[in-house]
Amino acid sequence: MEPYELTLAGAAEKIKAKELSPVELTASVLARIDAVEDKITAFATLTPDLATKAAERAEAEIAAGNYRGPLHGIPVGIKDLYETAGVATTSSSKVRADYIPTQDSAVVEKLFAAGSVMVGKTHTHEFAFGAVTPTTRNPWDLDRMPGGSSGGSGAAVAAGECFLGMGSDTGGSIRIPASVCGTVGLKPTYGRVSRRGVASLSWSLDHVGPLTRTVADAALVMNAIAGYDRADPASVDVPVPDFTATLDVAGLTIGVPTNYYTERVDPQVASAVAAAIAVLVGQGARTREIEIPLPQYVLPTEWAIMLPEASAYHQEMLRDKADLYTEDVRLFLEVGELVLATDYIKALRARTLIQQRWRDMFADIDVLIAPTLTTPALPAHDPKVTWPDGSIESATDSYVRFSAPANVTGLPALSVPCGFTGLGLPVGMQIIGKPFAEPLLLGVGQAYESATNWAKLAPLP
16 A cells, blocks of 8 residues: 555554654655646646655654644645645636735644645635536546535545645535545534635635545544634634544434435435445434425525625626636626625525524434435536436536535535445435534544445545
């Protein structure tokens, strides 16, 4: 096994025991990037020289007895929405092609403080406004899309080009690429992780979080990045637990939806998720059928909030550089300017009602488990799905349908690989919990992961 093939936790153990040096590990990852990046194009910017220097610094610190923890010397990829001092932060857009920040975003500061080694900035669907990431391909099938908007992070982690890919999630942009790329993706509770220094899509729906190879890896990252930040108006001052604590799922009640997540979904996806729930039942969990409340209002609320908030953020840039936006993103931004203030206010009120009804739903369950997405990865050249009834959905519309509820409610949601289709494409299950219940979600995810083999599989030779 080459060093780049290790999990983050496995690499950290070897570094701590001085069986593997950060320099060796980083060299292995950079060699992997050289070998596969031309096929995947996961990175907007590569920083091999900075990575090598950071790895050398980490090695010297560890040799001197100054080990900082599990992320010390670990190569990571940072979504190109996150500001990185002295390194281009383009949001995968010509609009910001020349933008080089002078300060790191809050999460990047924490990752660097933990000793992480940045190997580059990963591609996003332009300004995170889409679920395709057209610059990038899926490592499991190069003719398929990697999802979005954190498609570069999902593809890079899956392909072994980094151990952590930071993402953002406004309508599913962490969980979507995690599901189609066969990685773990965690959207924390709204306010759990600071968004300072991350380009906004919709400030009242935006979340930031990790994409990793395993649930245990995601827990290690959360230990480093979670916490209150007064510079983020949405940040919530709540205690930060140990996210790596293990959990016995015996006695937990899993909510199994009888609507919404059962509609227009690929049968292979539904079957894989049902089998995953059965594994947890075999470990002592019990199930309860649950009806998703107010399902007809979820997507209208998501879009009625996201569109005008995105247009407000981009208003000045759209006036000055409209011709530099891609056609699909420019169209979304122009549509957002047509949303009436009264409609936006109604959407905010609808969100409050949805949040209340979901809180009531969780009174009788510990977690809700459903498919992360409606389908596996769609073809990159034709990113849409045609359902048996003849209806057609674009990739973004179809994928956001299952991921939007956790954004509208602000609840934590974890996507975990739970199988493959007949074509060898990954499938993800989504575990949703109560506010700030990330340790519970990660515990359930690890219980499932430990009983299956999916996390040990990898794409590409």
